[in-house]
Amino acid sequence: MDFILMSEGDTPVGLTHEHRYRELIEEVLLAEQVGFDAFGSSEQHVAIGTATVSAPEVLYPYLMALTSRIRFIHLVTLLPTRMNHALRVAERIATEDILSNGRIELGTGRGNTTLALRAFEVDPTENKSQWREGIELIRRAFLDDPFSFVGEHYKVPPRSLVPKPLQTPCPPISVAAGSPSSVETAAKMGIGAIMGGFYLGYDLVENMLKLYDETLAAATHDYPITPRKMVLVSGGMHCAETTALAREQARPLFEMSKLSTDAFGRLAKLSQDYAYMGAVNDVDFSDEEYLFERSQGFLVGDPEHCIEHVQRYADMGVESLVLRVDSLPHDQLMRSIELFGKYVIPRFKHPRNVVRPADDVLAGIRAARPAHEEALRRFQSENKPAEAVR
Template sequence: MDFILMSEGDTPVGLTHEHRYRELIEEVLLAERVGFDAFGSSEQHVAIGTATVSAPEVFYPYVMALTSRIRFIHLVTLLPTRMNHALRVAERIATEDILSNGRVELGTGRGNTTLALRAFEVDPTENKAQWREGIEVIRRAFLDDPFSYVGEHYKIPPRSLVPKPLQTPHPPISAAAGSPNSVETAAAMGIGAIMGGFYLGYDLVENMLRLYDETLAATTHERPATPRKMVLVSGGMHCAETTALAREQARPLFEMSKLSTDAFERLSKLSQDYAYMGAVKNVDFDDEEYLFEHSQGFLVGDPDHCAEHVQRYADMGVDALVLRVDSLPHDQLMRSIELFGKYVIPRFKHPRNVVRPADDVLAGIRAARPAHEEALRRFLSGHDLEYSSEVLR
């Protein structure tokens, strides 16, 4: 399982965006040091609270130059034509792929706030079709030379992409998939799916994962596929020395969750394509026990408790876990990243290297002794007495 640190640069009242961006850079650098596989941010425009990263394609190259191992994934690039022309996205991703030495991935979506959609004059009844055509344009630009495309929203004559990306067949592509229909679409297209984000419990995510596998297996893909089952913990991951402390520090995340999901119900009324988002109205954001332990929107606790939650995802067959670490004071975020990287990630990446308590090791040694002694007796019984005596000495 891959572990992806996600932050949207949430900037508290009284702080400047400049200062928050400098903090965010420190958080990404720490994430690389302690073992996170990737960093990602969403593309949010004219947002009020919760997110400030409107130009990740500008932010990423700066941090790419400061890092050497950690990957960068766009979570997500918006593909309505009024926001991002698909050919421009292909050009930018190819450029980032070169600058990062093959460390970039493209997550895609169609927008989930009325603030942004209306600001860019995006029709919510058309942006799903625009997203789908945009994916095809990007893949053709990456794979075909020359490429062309004719559809409802794009009509591109034969051209050759400049520059070309480094990764083969191309940087991995995925899609935000909040509904079963979106999950099926992503799997049928042969791209990754970023699932979760609606605080509706683990069963929903598990069903989505199963649907993705079934659809992927039943589909023949003409183009190279980049399948990946990714799950988003959208409310937040927060790790502290004790679970009680982690919960106390993480409670402000509930307000962030209320604010970020406030647009979901409004969107659900604007287009049938967003109808599924209306289910969030049934979530009780005052039910602390449900949110922390059962909603799938949070991963909060001490390292042991966090590892228990991660194990649930591992048992489901999740390929990558996207953990939002944001909307709390910088020092708490740094400590959370450090604890999770040092004490949780290794349990799933390098379990044989995790140091165990001495009592556990001794208990294992004692439990193994009878089998070893029996094997030794069988060995000695097959040799002459002189050799046996020598071994016993």
């Protein structure tokens, strides 16, 4: 399983965006040091609270120059035509791929706030088809030379992409998939699906994972594919020395979650393509036990408690876990990243290298002694000197 640190640069009242961005840089550098596989941020425009990263394609190259191992994933690049022309996205991703020495990934979406969609004059009844054509155009630009495209939203004559990306066959592509139909679309297209984010429980996510597997197995693809089962923990991951402390510190995340999902109900009424988002209105954001333990929106606790939650995802077959680590004081975020990287990630990346308690090791040694003594007796019996045998 890959572990992806997600931050949106949530900036509290009284702090400057400049200061928060400097903190975010420190958090990414620590994430690389302690073993996270990738960092990602969403593309949010004119947001009120919860997110300030409107230009991740500018932020990432700065971070790429400061790092050497950690990958970068756009979570997500918005593909309505009024926000990002798909050909410009292909050019930017190829450039980032070169600058990072092959450490970039493209997550995509169509927007989930009325603030941004209305600011860019995006029609919510059309942006799904714009997203789909955008993905097709980007893949052709990456994989065909020359490429061309004719559709409802894009009409590109034969051209050759400049520059070309480094990764083969192309940088991995995925999509934010909040509904079963989006999961099916991702699998049919052979791209990754970023599932979760609606606080509706583990069963929904598990069913989506199964649907993705089944659809992918039944699909045929014209292009090389980049399938991947990804799950988003959108409310937040927070790891502390004790579960009680982690919960106490993480409670402010409930308000962030309510604010970030506030537009979902309005979007559900604007377009049938967003109807599934209305289900978040049934979530009780005052039910602490549900949110922390059953909503799938949070991963909060001491290292051992976090390990139990991650194991649940591992048992489902999740390949990448996207963990939002944001909206809390910088010192708490840094400690959370450090604890998760030192004590949780190794249990899934390098379990044989994790030091066990001495009592556990001794118990294993004692349990193995009878078999060893029996093997020793057989060896001695089979290798007696010839005189002793006579």
